[in-house]
Amino acid sequence: MRLLRRAARVILVGAPGVGKGTQSERLLSRYPELSHISSGDLLRHNVKNRTPLGIKVENIMKTGGLVPDETILRLITHELSQRGWLSGVRPSFMTYTSAASDDAVSAMDTAADSPIPGIDTDPNAGASLSSEASEDPWASFLLDGFPRTAVQAERLDDIVPVNWAVSLQTPFEVVMERISSRWVHESSGRVYNTTFNPPRVPMRDDITGEPLVKRADDSEEVYKARFQKFQETSEPLLEYYAKKGVLWEVHGHSSDEITPKLFEEFERQFLQ
Numbered sequence: 001m002r003l004l005r006r007a008a009r010v011i012l013v014g015a016p017g018v019g020k021g022t023q024s025e026r027l028l029s030r031y032p033e034l035s036h037i038s039s040g041d042l043l044r045h046n047v048k049n050r051t052p053l054g055i056k057v058e059n060i061m062k063t064g065g066l067v068p069d070e071t072i073l074r075l076i077t078h079e080l081s082q083r084g085w086l087s088g089v090r091p092s093f094m095t096y097t098s099a100a101s102d103d104a105v106s107a108m109d110t111a112a113d114s115p116i117p118g119i120d121t122d123p124n125a126g127a128s129l130s131s132e133a134s135e136d137p138w139a140s141f142l143l144d145g146f147p148r149t150a151v152q153a154e155r156l157d158d159i160v161p162v163n164w165a166v167s168l169q170t171p172f173e174v175v176m177e178r179i180s181s182r183w184v185h186e187s188s189g190r191v192y193n194t195t196f197n198p199p200r201v202p203m204r205d206d207i208t209g210e211p212l213v214k215r216a217d218d219s220e221e222v223y224k225a226r227f228q229k230f231q232e233t234s235e236p237l238l239e240y241y242a243k244k245g246v247l248w249e250v251h252g253h254s255s256d257e258i259t260p261k262l263f264e265e266f267e268r269q270f271l272q
């Protein structure tokens with residue numbers, strides 16, 4: 001049994017296609033103390049439950065925009081406090097629904113047609129909490145989708161300091177090659193790779209025998225644009241964590257090459 005010595009507060013940063021999801025899954029299944037906290041999931045949960053916050057962010061999410069920093073920070077803070085990982089959080093946070101607990105729903109219902117306390121009336125309320133992050137290893141988390149900007153990172157550090165920021169690095173050409181050899185069976189979503197997971201009959205689905213197609217966003221042009229956008233937004237974020245001394249870079253051509261290095265460093269940081 002591998003037990004963490006201290007709380008791990010981790011963020012993985014990586015370009016689209018480098019296998020961030022794969023590494024997250026592997027970390028989460030190996031270290032039971034780690035929880036997965038996804039800002040996208042928390043937001044979608046609020047949209048689904050028609051909370052004031054959900055109603056407010058629904059259109060922004062639909063059009064692919066970024067939800068205001070203040071909103072997202074309060075949502076994350078609420079989530080952490082619901083889990084009992086913060087102390088000193090104000091009760092106005094009870095207007096959100098949380099993936100960890102739905103206790104807040106009834107409190108929210110009564111406030112449904114009044115402005116969200118603290119958000120519309122006082123945009124800074126709750127943002128400068130004198131909260132304390134728990135050092136209990138069971139208060140360890142892997143953040144997904146947050147922070148996205150240096151501003152969000154800085155504000156998060158006021159609430160809970162991230163103590164390990166991992167930058168996953170795979171050469172652009174390698175990811176590009178992987179994407180261009182990827183083919184899918186449209187109706188089932190089965191994915192093949194002509195290099196390391198080819199279909200039994202070239203360009204045909206193994207089960208139905210139907211032809212394989214390219215996914216719309218698997219074109220070189222689309223990927224290049226996404227990669228460039230990622231570079232622009234992640235640079236200040238990575239710089240921020242580098243300055244704080246918590247950034248660690250890992251290089252590899254595949255997920256399987258990266259995972260053992262990631263585990264080794266994680267254990268050096270949090271288990272020894």
Ligand code: AMP
Nearest residue numbers: 039040061064065066067072145146148
């Ligand atoms: P995701 O599931 O991470 O792709 O997030 C889905 C949507 O939620 C994004 O397109 C944004 O509109 C919103 N969102 C998630 N995380 C953040 C964040 N850290 N800052 C701002 N908006 C976010």
